[in-house]
Amino acid sequence: MAQREPRTIVPPGREELLKAARRRVSLPPGELWLDYQDDVDTLYIRLKEKTQTTRSESDFDNGVVFDYEGEELVGIEIMDITGQLKHANPS
Numbered sequence: 001m002a003q004r005e006p007r008t009i010v011p012p013g014r015e016e017l018l019k020a021a022r023r024r025v026s027l028p029p030g031e032l033w034l035d036y037q038d039d040v041d042t043l044y045i046r047l048k049e050k051t052q053t054t055r056s057e058s059d060f061d062n063g064v065v066f067d068y069e070g071e072e073l074v075g076i077e078i079m080d081i082t083g084q085l086k087h088a089n090p091s
Contacts, residue, residue, distance in 0.1 A: 011038045012082055020081050024062055043081040048074050
């Protein structure tokens with residue numbers, strides 16, 4: 001019997017990440033700074049170049065965390081952004 005090679009995560013491009021993010025959250029217009037962590041398939045979107053988060057709110061059902069600086073939304077973290085983790089590590 002042939003041995004199966006482990007599945008790997010294919011890092012998505014910027015446009016693919018933004019498209020996946022827009023399916024889960026509403027993104028404001030303007031410049032966005034993206035930080036994709038392929039080992040955990042998580043995308044962090046900064047809405048300002050430099051931020052200092054003062055509080056966070058989580059939407060656990062959707063795997064999203066919203067970061068605020070005062071009352072201003074400054075960052076959005078989306079877990080399993082591409083859905084690849086469930087395919088790369090089947091149980």
